Amino acid sequence: AQSVTQLGSHVSVSEGALVLLRCNYSSSVPPYLFWYVQYPNQGLQLLLKYTSAATLVKGINGFEAEFKKSETSFHLTKPSAHMSDAAEYFCAVLTGTASKLTFGTGTRLQVTL
């Protein structure tokens, strides 16, 4: 079964610092991977997706992620954190013929001054 694991339920960075949120996947077939962001009391917003094209994927709000097959990873990065980046981030993998998204447990990003 395909799954994702997010390492670190809470990450705190200073404004202007590098953001690194970790996601590892488990899949017997080439996966389709996604990062979503959830602001308090809101739904999920798609940040970026990997669908077996370029391994470095650029998303919205300056985020990007690199698919590394050798490490089974799809970590999310942003060079310089902004206060508005504070939110919950979810990594997800598309599974099955029903286009079901299987989510990780989420990482809460805190940005401090």
Next chain:
Amino acid sequence: DAGVTQSPTHLIKTRGQQVTLRCSPISGHKSVSWYQQVLGQGPQFIFQYYEKEERGRGNFPDRFSARQFPNYSSELNVNALLLGDSALYLCASSHHATGFYEQYFGPGTRLTVT
């Protein structure tokens, strides 16, 4: 363009009652999926519907049911509510032309069962 809309925003029900949640997809999207997000966890897949047919079902009891209408809107029904059904219920729509890969989520309906 309007995004995915859900109603109601919040709902409080008593154990044993029944609830209906509604979702309208993005214009042109014919697929709707439902997810349950319990506080502090990632969303869990409940159903996917495409062209009014159930395309997939997650590991949820038969108390959960859904349907899709000719205009592609959808309803999620939960019978005999339990305290554990308290969660944020998210609807997502997707376009068949993209293989349903890109799922766009609505703001959710927060259900509280007392």
